[in-house]
Amino acid sequence: MKLKLTVLLLLLTPLTKASPALAACEKNLPTGIIMGLSIKAPAPEGINAFLTFMNDVLAPAGVNVLVLRVDYNYAYESHPELRSANPLTREMVQKLVLSSQENGIALIPQINLLGHQSWHSTHSKLLSVYPEFDETPHVQLPENYEWPNEDGLYCKSYCPLHPRVHEVVFALVDEIMEAFSATAFHAGMDEVFYLADEKCPRCHGLDPAVLFADEVRRIRNHLHTRDQQLWIWGDRLLDGNTTGLGIWEAAGNQTHTAIDLIPNDVVICDWHYDRAEPTAAYFALKGFNVITCPWNNSSVAKQQVAQFVGFQESSNGVLAQRYRGLMQTIWTDAKSFIDAYHSPESASEKLQTQVNCFKTLSAEVAEIPKK
Ligand SMILES: [Zn+2]
Numbered sequence: 001m002k003l004k005l006t007v008l009l010l011l012l013t014p015l016t017k018a019s020p021a022l023a024a025c026e027k028n029l030p031t032g033i034i035m036g037l038s039i040k041a042p043a044p045e046g047i048n049a050f051l052t053f054m055n056d057v058l059a060p061a062g063v064n065v066l067v068l069r070v071d072y073n074y075a076y077e078s079h080p081e082l083r084s085a086n087p088l089t090r091e092m093v094q095k096l097v098l099s100s101q102e103n104g105i106a107l108i109p110q111i112n113l114l115g116h117q118s119w120h121s122t123h124s125k126l127l128s129v130y131p132e133f134d135e136t137p138h139v140q141l142p143e144n145y146e147w148p149n150e151d152g153l154y155c156k157s158y159c160p161l162h163p164r165v166h167e168v169v170f171a172l173v174d175e176i177m178e179a180f181s182a183t184a185f186h187a188g189m190d191e192v193f194y195l196a197d198e199k200c201p202r203c204h205g206l207d208p209a210v211l212f213a214d215e216v217r218r219i220r221n222h223l224h225t226r227d228q229q230l231w232i233w234g235d236r237l238l239d240g241n242t243t244g245l246g247i248w249e250a251a252g253n254q255t256h257t258a259i260d261l262i263p264n265d266v267v268i269c270d271w272h273y274d275r276a277e278p279t280a281a282y283f284a285l286k287g288f289n290v291i292t293c294p295w296n297n298s299s300v301a302k303q304q305v306a307q308f309v310g311f312q313e314s315s316n317g318v319l320a321q322r323y324r325g326l327m328q329t330i331w332t333d334a335k336s337f338i339d340a341y342h343s344p345e346s347a348s349e350k351l352q353t354q355v356n357c358f359k360t361l362s363a364e365v366a367e368i369p370k371k
């Protein structure tokens with residue numbers, strides 16, 4: 001009888017109760033609906049304009065999470081050889097931290113780990129300084145990049161099994177987390193096309209899903225030793241073949257089964273730009289906290305907000321709590337976005353659509369009734 005009572009009590013224990021470690025990770029994150037913005041970190045000469053934008057536009061629009069893509073644009077002390085030509089200084093970052101705190105915005109720095117180690121014909125700083133970390137050193141970056149190409153080259157990856165790569169990238173992660181006073185880190189990890197390459201002496205023949213999951217877990221475990229939380233893009237955890245999602249917003253290279261191999265305290269940023277694909281439900285059902293991310297299509301953003309609201313209304317409390325909100329992704333530099341926001345009539349269509357999507361998304365999220 002006593003055993004039965006214990007089992008009953010266990011069954012009645014709320015599953016929503018966060019573990020102490022997760023609760024510590026979340027202490028600086030919004031408890032309500034997330035309205036996020038993901039954008040490239042401003043250049044040093046654009047810091048003041050960005051601070052003004054945070055005060056005058058982002059905070060009034062309800063933005064409460066700001067993912068800043070920093071990558072190598074910081075004056076790293078641990079690895080000065082990995083600084084870009086015009087890096088942010090610690091003092092500049094402190095200004096961003098102060099402004100975000102004053103405005104109730106959680107600041108989350110991003111460094112692309114694993115994938116996105118090149119862009120078109122240029123290596124990232126990591127691979128240009130440490131070419132030995134390249135997963136596919138036999139693939140040459142072409143002078144004039146085109147997609148598709150014979151090598152299936154989109155972006156380079158570092159080899160997750162190189163014995164020295166983590167000592168380098170984790171030093172950058174630690175430094176930037178400290179500089180940003182952050183409790184969550186975004187590692188990117190989207191669109192990883194090169195993984196388990198047949199010519200890599202370490203990864204050859206290994207399961208891409210296991211390699212991907214091991215790398216996610218490695219980064220997550222490193223952050224958790226400091227009560228910090230890992231955020232990633234979700235595309236590698238979706239099966240692009242059986243779902244029709246394709247090889248960009250989902251995986252065509254067999255990484256999708258990693259979804260069952262990674263700790264579910266990793267936060268998934270689930271990006272879909274052309275349609276409001278209902279994959280947030282999949283991530284939530286798998287136990288992940290999830291955030292839906294639009295880009296440049298206002299009507300898709302509207303549908304995504306409607307899906308979020310519908311999910312909240314129709315799900316039980318455990319699932320509803322896992323779907324945390326929405327985050328606008330901006331794929332230009334910060335200055336171009338700010339300029340386009342203030343003067344849309346003189347901006348390119350590519351910029352206008354992103355500005356419009358942000359305005360639509362933030363207005364729609366602001367309309368969601370608070371519980
Ligand atoms: Zn490898």
